[in-house]
Amino acid sequence: MSLSVWVLIAGAGVGVLYGLFGVGSAFGTPVLALLGVNGLAAVVAPLPGLLPSSAAGAWSYSRRAKVDWPVARRCVVGGVPASIAGALAARWVGGTVLMALSGVVLLAVGVRVLHPTAPGHDDSKARRRRGDTGFVVAAAATIGFAAGLLANGGGFLLVPLFLLALGLDINEAAGTSMAVAATLTVPTLVTHAALGDINWLVAGVFGAGLVPGALLGGTLATRLPVNKLRKTFGALLVVFAVWFVARQLLVVL
Numbered sequence: 423m424s425l426s427v428w429v430l431i432a433g434a435g436v437g438v439l440y441g442l443f444g445v446g447s448a449f450g451t452p453v454l455a456l457l458g459v460n461g462l463a464a465v466v467a468p469l470p471g472l473l474p475s476s477a478a479g480a481w482s483y484s485r486r487a488k489v490d491w492p493v494a495r496r497c498v499v500g501g502v503p504a505s506i507a508g509a510l511a512a513r514w515v516g517g518t519v520l521m522a523l524s525g526v527v528l529l530a531v532g533v534r535v536l537h538p539t540a541p542g543h544d545d546s547k548a549r550r551r552r553g554d555t556g557f558v559v560a561a562a563a564t565i566g567f568a569a570g571l572l573a574n575g576g577g578f579l580l581v582p583l584f585l586l587a588l589g590l591d592i593n594e595a596a597g598t599s600m601a602v603a604a605t606l607t608v609p610t611l612v613t614h615a616a617l618g619d620i621n622w623l624v625a626g627v628f629g630a631g632l633v634p635g636a637l638l639g640g641t642l643a644t645r646l647p648v649n650k651l652r653k654t655f656g657a658l659l660v661v662f663a664v665w666f667v668a669r670q671l672l673v674v675l
Contacts, residue, residue, distance in 0.1 A: 522671055
């Protein structure tokens with residue numbers, strides 16, 4: 423089969439994982455790299471498909487009143503400028519190093535999938551969520567820079583922030599994360615497009631699989647024993663990430 427067909431299949435597979443587990447964008451770059459998409463092109467290719475996927479997810483959660491819009495707005499204030507800075511810095515870091523960093527991110531995602539963070543509501547978290555604007559903006563700026571640098575929506579960092587530091591429940595954390603991720607994707611995508619970093623053929627084919635795959639994954643999540651599948655998926659993700667990071671480090675060294 424041609425590379426385009428494999429990229430389409432990869433996009434659909436990553437989309438299903440995104441719909442099932444809320445994890446997808448961080449997986450896109452390593453998969454594309456293994457298919458032979460080189461350097462920065464593999465890093466930024468998932469971006470165009472991530473935008474509609476995150477926006478659709480945020481809209482779905484918003485309809486169920488599961489997006490904390492005040493928190494989302496503060497995250498956007500801190501995250502958007504930082505995501506542009508991260509996207510600009512990506513060229514200085516270089517594609518090979520970004521690949522290795524993407525593998526490290528994937529390892530962190532795998533660990534989180536294996537050990538999902540339990541939500542916790544308490545008074546201090548609620549007060550921070552309502553009143554500590556500086557903390558939220560600063561945390562979002564850090565996440566936004568990482569999202570711009572690695573060309574993903576930052577959801578794997580946003581969800582633990584919302585659960586652990588701000589006390590949102592798991593559905594609020596997921597919905598608010600998708601709303602912020604959809605917003606952060608826009609300046610990152612525009613910046614990389616202006617710099618000429620995006621291979622639009624690869625990005626378009628990958629996105630053509632990602633969006634319907636995410637919709638399918640969301641449907642399967644209501645029918646499959648996701649909690650049982652999560653541990654298997656997490657373990658496979660950790661093993662894959664360790665192997666991928668080792669592979670990239672050999673290239674760097």
